[in-house]
Amino acid sequence: MKNIHIIGLGLLGGSFALALRKAKPELKFTGFDASTKNLEDALTLGMIDQSSEEIPQDTDVVILATPVDTLDSLLLKAMDKVGDQTLVIDFGSTKESLCKSVADHPKRAQFLAGHPIAGTEYSGPKAAKEDLLDKKVFIICEMEKTDVHLKGMAYDIFEALNMKLRFMDPEEHDKQLAFVSHLSHISSFMLGKTVLDKMQDDKNIFDMAGSGFASTVRLAKSSPAMWAPIMVTNKENILESLDAYIQNLQSFRNKISEENGTELLEEMNGINKIGDILDLGK
């Protein structure tokens, strides 16, 4: 393994480049980003050695780290062009539709469907951090469909980055992520909107915001160009999680309206156990 090519040099692609360059300084990196500014920044920040819109023929591993609405066509285009010793890995936040798109491609075995569970509310190469992926989970879907030899390169890379591999079906992945990631982003964006709307008649409202508000609204700073396509691509699962959320809010609303302190207390007591569950995961 000598040459890596990264398409999409934002937060995730950029962090991947920084970490892998440090872990394996002998590798050469090329890459591309649809934004000229991002591409220039990635070169300045030393994420890639050289920009290249085309995937160089001697590339061992191609990384696709772009918004999910661009992945289908980028992946199919890449698969058509790469030689038979090249592995293509995507970092997309939804997996079912992409796995279906590529299911019948003659080079399907050269593709690894991946998703690193890592990110921040910021975006672009300047937001990238060398340790963003360190010790994080990397989900691989349909691992049995990827060529064993090529998969070895992927394992080499993720081991070098200290990532923890998890294997699951694309359908299961998209369902779970709707609940533990996509829904959080919606709840956060809508919380931000609710308070911004209120600011129209009360412009000092943010003066009173403490660390709790900052924590719940943090994801409302996330990149819309990344998130709008996720909402559309994972529509069915997101609607299921969002409807359940709205129903829970309405039921809680009614308990407040009835001033039913006892039921409010019991309900929150039951939810408190999420603390133990999350702390276990650390």
Added chain:
Amino acid sequence: MKNIHIIGLGLLGGSFALALRKAKPELKFTGFDASTKNLEDALTLGMIDQSSEEIPQDTDVVILATPVDTLDSLLLKAMDKVGDQTLVIDFGSTKESLCKSVADHPKRAQFLAGHPIAGTEYSGPKAAKEDLLDKKVFIICEMEKTDVHLKGMAYDIFEALNMKLRFMDPEEHDKQLAFVSHLSHISSFMLGKTVLDKMQDDKNIFDMAGSGFASTVRLAKSSPAMWAPIMVTNKENILESLDAYIQNLQSFRNKISEENGTELLEEMNGINKIGDILDLGK
């Protein structure tokens, strides 16, 4: 000012004690907590010198740091008993109802209605931290109703703790806090409930949770004994904020359902500005 008495030795009362003891080591602290365990912990952790269920006659400042459903009666009882040189300060998260309760009390001028904008998702004296209040906002309501001389002691204390004083009406306080604090807690508790419910048919769902989920659900670990009374006491304002939030979620839900990527993108772009607003506040 020599003697401080603290009723409620949890996260907030305990953190206040630790910080003020450090800033003014000459002061003597007594205190009480309805929980024997909390009271013992507070003594062990050196928050108070001595426990005392009654407010000692030579107390200069009484701090009430208990859940809001207990504040009315504790405050009126304290006001009835204290001598005419004692100041009583409360730390409650809602202010309108408490200020009304005490409005006609003959010793009204000996009360300062306060609210430190500080906390974590943990509770009890063991969760207390010496720096919890450092550089945080302390809201004072109806400051004109407190005796000038007694108020001087409060200013001394909050200056020693590096707190930033803000002044506002109790009605305005409760309205703003509903949006920037109480609503965040509800959104977080209900997010936790939605994922916990999902865990019934998918027990590994939390394995996929990243830092974004942890951030949005953090407040679901908060103390129900503190929060259930806030929901009931600030019902009208919370329902206003919660209804606006649910409406925003439903409208966003419909855009997802219609796969209206353009509108989703525009809406999230508009909300992104919350990042600048929050960063300005730092």
